[in-house]
Amino acid sequence: MGWFHRERVGFTEFAEANQASLRRTAYLLCGDWHLAEDLAQTALEKVYVAWPKIERQEHPEAYAKRVLVNAFLDRRRRRSSTEMTGIDAEALARTPAPVQGDPELRLTLVEALHTLEPRERALLVLRYWEDLSVEETARQLGMGASAVKTGSMRALARLRERVPELAGALETGARR
Numbered sequence: 001m002g003w004f005h006r007e008r009v010g011f012t013e014f015a016e017a018n019q020a021s022l023r024r025t026a027y028l029l030c031g032d033w034h035l036a037e038d039l040a041q042t043a044l045e046k047v048y049v050a051w052p053k054i055e056r057q058e059h060p061e062a063y064a065k066r067v068l069v070n071a072f073l074d075r076r077r078r079r080s081s082t083e084m085t086g087i088d089a090e091a092l093a094r095t096p097a098p099v100q101g102d103p104e105l106r107l108t109l110v111e112a113l114h115t116l117e118p119r120e121r122a123l124l125v126l127r128y129w130e131d132l133s134v135e136e137t138a139r140q141l142g143m144g145a146s147a148v149k150t151g152s153m154r155a156l157a158r159l160r161e162r163v164p165e166l167a168g169a170l171e172t173g174a175r176r
Contacts (some may be wrong), residue, residue, distance in 0.1 A: 062140065112159050112162050125149045137152075
């Protein structure tokens, strides 16, 4: 078996194992399943190009998530629209979330999340939805740990202002 075949098989296994997670994260960032699919595909394309270097890393999934978040932020910079095309409540109900239980509260959280600026949204999705540490979130976004802490606090405060019924639900996640 040649190196190219092994490399391709390794990437294919990686893509199959991580595509759903990338698409879910992309959806949380953009609120549109079609765009989420495009963003996940873009991330996988960029990972494929760099695969020979990435596959030797301890956590290639983290690299893929970073590429995904950067693709989202780059796209948001190019487009000034902040509108979401709609939230798929049924699909959202199947998505693990920092707010367990009440599906309506989860839907409200995602809707409120999409009122934030893209970088704030990325911070909260990575930190609380993806459950990354402060340090890992900082690496993913290319910022310092103190900026993650401050940015997360400010973004959570904005969510609490915009949707007061989320305040109690967000308290638990903010303490991590």
